[in-house]
Amino acid sequence: MKYTLTSALLASAMAFGAAAPAFAEVTLTMWHNHPEWKDRAQAILDAFEEAHPDITIELEEIAGTNYSARLNTALAAGEAPDLFGLPAGPETLAAAEAGYALELTDKLDTSSLRDAAADAIDQNGQVWGVPILGTYSVGLYYHRNIFEDLGMTPPATQAEFLEMCASMKDQGVTPLIVPASDGIVPSFMYMMMTASVLGVDGFAALRRGERKFTDPDLLEAAHFLQDIGDCMQPGALSTPYVEGKALAALGQGAMMPGGSADYAGYQEINPDVDLGVVPFPAVGDNKPATVTGLEYIYLVNSQTEYPDAATTFLQWMMGDQAQQMVVDTITMTTNKNVVPAENRILEEFIEASRSNDMRVFYELPETGNVWSVAQQNTAALFLGEMTPEAFAEAIQAAVEPSGN
């Protein structure tokens, strides 16, 4: 009874909205998982509000560690915001299948998207969310001044890395900063190592079930990961993300794995930071590699009162003005019309990804489960409580090959 009454009210409200030439003072709520970008994201939203004075976006930033728990509970309780971000791929599909998201297929013009991004949001011909805050690549940051002082150049291979690691330790320099407490950054390292072995084609073969993480050449990636444990800063296994980022920015170690979107954060902590980017050192004699993924793509809550305002917002965000701001202040863009202004780090990332680039596991249905298995087991691998073989087996067990 109550329900029908509210729906009736809602329906009439929406009818009014559609009939009116412009929206009558609409406020949309939006959750985002990067408090460290709050100012930059807000600046883009301000620009949107200037263009659309009748729509206000209320942004709430939630730290990454709490974001999914918060969002999942809110979605289940029907209290989620009008606009919410999720990883592209299986996560987005799951939300769509649960009925939490409004279908956006044909409601938005996605022609400005680069092919990779357009491909990433396509779920069997349907679109449930779109990238509005860019895309990222993950590679290896290094302090140019530290390397200069040591008279070294960034490592390109496993052997070089491990040799350099020993030499740096001898000279009292921490080679690598890794916040390993939640297993996320180590998992990214593992992805880059497997990317080095697999490349784009190999990854496709792996998803089809033709290759396995336990293949001898891929097993070497797990060995490399285990060996790298000794190069990390003291207490790496309990270093939380924030502390790791600060240690890296302050030059407490010579290198750190990181994404294109991290640079702004480093600069915020240490304005004088002098960083360069290379692809992550290669496993064996393969090519060094990076991985690429979309920043959380944005979905419209199926319960929203203002679907039209929401799509208006998303469309504007994909446009040239917003994407220029994204690329200039945050990370790489998904818009093919936008060229970054002078931005050395992003250029270095783009350069790095030319070597050997692979999409992140979690955006693809076959390797969606691989991510959490990797995340939960890297600590055991570093501690020697798990062999590289067992690690690779656990990872492989989580693959759901598309051939089956």
Place this chain on the structure above:
Amino acid sequence: MATVSLRNLKKSYAGAAQPALSDLSIEIADGEFLVLVGPSGCGKSTALKMIGGLEDITSGEVLIGDQVVNDFASRDRDIAMVFQSYALYPHMSVFDNIAFPLQIAKVGKEEIARRVQEVAKTLQLEPYLQRRPGNLSGGQRQRVAMGRAIIRRPSVFLMDEPLSNLDAKLRVKMRAEVAQIQRQLAVTTIYVTHDQVEAMTMGDRVALMRDGVLQQVASPDEIYHDPANTFVAAFIGSPAMNLFYGTLLRDAGGIKVKLGDATLTVPDAALAKYNLVRDHAMTDIIVGLRPEDLEDAALQPDHPVDQVFEAQVALVESLGSDHMAHVALSAPAVAVEDDVDNLEEVSMTGDIQGRCICRFSSQSKARKGDVARVAVACERLHFFDPKTGRALRDT
């Protein structure tokens, strides 16, 4: 068994203007039952705790036997104490409570059992030995506390108002029991109370204290009949002694005392007892009259006429056996200054129109509003110095 000597005991607390106890000296004989009595805050409990080693001694000495025990811990003084709250160990059975001192002294198990049985028999506690104190009545708890004190056969018992938590009836019964046990065991006992009835009925001697100063130590009879000063006079006895300012006159008929309008002849017997009275002729003094020494003259036709005064009856309270007649005397009553607490007997007005309480026989026909003739047993009059309050006799 031992004597206890208190020599110039003094206790002062930091920040207090007056010492809690000053210059207390009492010799207590072996086996004697001494009662320390006085209003609250008079220092009696402090004195007891100093003897027990629960309070530091500021100066002076405590001797048990021949031994100065000032620096001895409580447990080395060979004393036992019964507390007002009984201080029974709530987690132990009655048996263990009584046995506790022996267990601490590492006495053998069988010996303990035997002695607890013995004490329990004396105190009629045998059926309750396995109970916890929480399941006992007040009287039973009191007896357990006694049992714990006597089982060790100490040289000295200290009792701190042990009966004050009992109801009136039980208190009367236990009073007799405690006194009897003490006589049986013949252990030197120092007993603190604020109840003058306990003091009078139980003690061999009574030590009356006020504001940390000892007023008088004497047998109950002596302290009643020969009070050393107005405070003792007013404190002991219920209703309290009537105290009035009067003037001593001397004429041919001998020494007379003038109380307002009334004049009473002081017989030789009184003059013999209060031998300093003669020196105070023609001066103001304090006269004390015990209520029981004042009778309705109508019932005593033979009473000498010069030992009678007339006064208006303000109030008559019948106790059945006696009629307490409050008569108005046109002499100023003496106010004994003290923090009197619940001892309303001590408080008196300074009015010219003093109230005098007379214990008339129940045969008396005097009623409120009557003018009664009051026969005074003048040989039992008491005389005190109005300045010092001391009794007018050599001590």
Place this chain on the structure above:
Amino acid sequence: MTQATLPKPPSQFSLRYGHLWFVLPGFLFFLAVMLLPLAFAFGVSMTNWSGLGNDLSFVGLANYAEILTYYPFYRAAFHNAVIFIAILIFQHTIGLYLAVLLNEKPRFMQFYRTVLFLPVIMSLVATGFVWTLMLSPNIGLVNPMLEAIGLGFLAGQWLSQPGTALAVIVFVTAWNSMGWSIIIYLSGLQNVPEELKQAAAMDGANTRQIFWRVVFPQLSPAFTALTVLTFIGTFRTFDVVYVLTGPLGAPNFGTDVLGTLIYRTAFGGSSFSSAEIRFAFGVAMALLMMVVMAAICWGLIRILRSREIEG
């Protein structure tokens, strides 16, 4: 006989049960905020609901059966048990000792008491964060301090060694909860009548005998309360672990407790994948934990109460 009792006056029922009306408001509140959610949770625990969407089916007690052989559950419960035992020992020794010292009314007692109680009222999340910073091998104070006072051999990577990480959790929890044990014991000590101690002194007991034979037994209600509270507190601990070693109970689940395990299972521990989220399974673990804890608490209280003084 029956006939005589049949025509009962109508007030008989209300005489016997009328008082229940007074309990009703409280009961309704309890029903709304405790019993109904519990019943709902129990219902959820018998499904395979992941927490997302409406896709669920009834699985009976399958979740509970799975817990019985679910290794992470036992691992987490074991860590809780270790924390419980360690905190229990700590509170009944150090806590009691400090309470006894405070009960001697030392100078500046108010100050000491406040300082010792302060951690209790501070947010565990905030203090936990401060501890993480202090213990960090890179930027922390603790290691340099140990080295400065010649205890450099004790310095270490506290939180990243499985052997010491749990000890750090215990330490921080102990530091944080010490105030409780002190306050509870102190109130127990202050309830012991002075005369009881004086009586024992008179009876020949020395200071140690007075404490152990007379004072300590009076503290058994405090002992019971503290033990039960500690049990409940340590088995539902979450914040310290979450802040110090993260939702995964780093390193390698060495500090994973039931709280973090249930949180991870029901809500997810990763920002990139909710693949491992099993809400219903998490609820089942939480409910099982509640039932087991309630049973243990009941047993604890029964055992400890029987030792207390009646009356």
